[in-house]
Amino acid sequence: MCGRFSFSPLTKIIEDRFDVKVDPSQYKQRYNCAPSQNLAVISNNRSEELSFYRWGLIPLWAKDKSIGNKMINAKAETITEKASFKNSFKRKRCLVLSDGFFEWKKINPKEKIPYRIKMRDDSLFAMAGIWDTWKNEESDYINSFAIITTVPNDLMENIHLRMPVILERKDEQNWLHDNNPDILKTLLKPYAAELMTAYPISTLVNSPTNDSPEILNPVEYLF
């Protein structure tokens, strides 16, 4: 699964790496991105700029936006079959930008330890996302997204049963602009484990109200 991540590069780094324009009044470095927050994405319908969408997909037909609290992930294996996701998969895809994500490893029925997972070379990456637009009773529009998950690779297997789909850099533009569903599905696979690394961090990350760089620091746990 993927229920929390970070994205904290400086504006110029983002513009160079992803070839987008970043509005500095909207962007802010984030160390603990949580569901329901507006987070940095690149959408297929505005791929020249960095957009901010709400995490937790609210489908077009939703009566209440709270449904989005449950729709934070979409399983790659079934995304083309689910009524809530298939339409977005066809026409509304996005890149969810990140420099690392968090998973809680269950060490016994009562205890869990948070881990940070990132690229070995600290590079930025894009997770595969789908989005939708929803209108509330006051006719305010909300753009929201879900992160696609897949089976774990050899690194993630030790931590969790699922992991987010991380796109190879060469596939990022294809995910946004290729509309062939068969090709799109081939992009939804586990990322190469040898390019990634993971380490335990403190439970500071547990509360979404903590959003400071210290969250990323390694911590030793004694058993």
Next chain:
DNA sequence: CCAGACGTTGTT
């Protein structure tokens, strides 16, 4: 046809 659900993860 209409009514009702529409999700993932983890645990039992």
Next chain:
DNA sequence: GTCTGG
């Protein structure tokens, strides 16, 4: 909106 279940 679109699919499943009755």
Next chain:
DNA sequence: CCAGACGTTGTT
């Protein structure tokens, strides 16, 4: 994902 709330009536 985790944390924190979870309710109504009537009165101020």
Next chain:
DNA sequence: GTCTGG
């Protein structure tokens, strides 16, 4: 226990 909010 289960839902909502972040």
